[in-house]
Amino acid sequence: MPGVIMKDLIKRYGDVTAVEGLSLQVKPGELVSLLGPSGCGKTTTLRLVAGFLKPEAGEIWVGDRCLSSPTTVVPPERRRMAMIFQNYALWPHMTLAKNVAYGLRFKKGISTADRARRVKKILKLVQLDGLESRYPGELSGGQQQRVAVARSLVVEPEILLLDEPLSNLDANLREEMRFEIRRLHEAFGITTLYVTHDQGEAMVISDRIAVLHKGRVVQVGTAEELFQQPRTRFVAEFIGKTNLVDGVAAEPGVVARGSLRLRVASADLTPGAPVAVSIRPHEIQLVGDPEARALGENGENRLRGMVQRVSYLGDAVDYQVQLDGSDVILRVAAPPSLRFNPGEAVGLAVARAACIPLTEGGE
Secondary structure, three states, X not given: OOOEEEEEEEEEEOOEEEEEEEEEEEOOOOEEEEEOOOOOOHHHHHHHHHOOOXXXXXXXXXXXEEEEOOOOEOOHHHOXXXXXXXXXXXXXXXXXXXXXXXXXXXXXXXXXXXHHHHHHHHHHHOOOOOOOOOOHXXXXXXXXXXXXHHHHHOOOOOEEEEEOOOOOOOHHHHHHHHHHHHHHHHHHOOEEEEEEOOHHHHHHHOOEEEEEEOOEEEEEEOHHHHHHOOOOHHHHHHOOOOEEEEEEEOOOOEEEEOOEEEEOOOOOOOOOOEEEEEEOHHHEEEEEXXXXXXXXXXXXXXXXXXXXXXXXXXXXXXXXXXXXXXXXEEEEEEOOOOOOOOOOEEEEEEEHHHOEEEOOOOO
């Protein structure tokens, strides 16, 4: 199974640059999600890989074949790829079985019996066996999504492309289908590019995630790497919830904002340089103020503040706490068993390792 290499891709629509110098390597058999907000270039990138668009600059390679460059573009039908669209694009007048078998009609050397065998096998794998004679209008949203997946997999593509395939499903079904797509990827091992704006979706299904911003890949890594070690302000804010404290590097390993001093995870900071510190809400320990003097051991930052707002979320309570002597307000996620009220003084402790300095660009 070949991988995909994108080198310095540029794609413009008039005066608008949708993809700007994008480079990314997808390893053979890997599932990589292109994650980012609307307008970041992720769908344009997928369409460049599919061959629907021609780049102004850069190249796309699959294995040892150059499929796209400014001078030549191999057409989609010769790329050995399959694509699943947001609206599934099923034929309404064809049964489920005929929809799945459609692509096999264009593959040489496949007999009618072999075609039927392949369709039966793939329908069993996507848990649709027994529904062969139904039409798309008689299927649920989740079943239609499975038909689209089966139709793409039955032709045995080298590369599978998915463009926000779960966006039309309700929340519960979308969550269920995340695991289904991951299961099918593990079963087939096809090199896959998956476009989504849903970070939870990307974190569940992906081997790695490429975060896009303004047409560029700003960070690539596993879900855990992106969450625990974001490099930029944009990635820290886009992957999960976080507090961002803007300051300047003071002495080694310390970021200052007025009278506030935060010991951070890295000591390799340029004195006087602007630094944003990312602190995840669940990494902050919250205690009643009388207990605050016991905090600050084992490399923790010891802080005091006052509760401004309390929001009950079921499995957690979301607090907004303004730090004493500072304009900084921190969001804190605490268990429901721990309850404080607005106006109540509290103590906070944050481990040095949980204070991640962001020094790569401002976005």
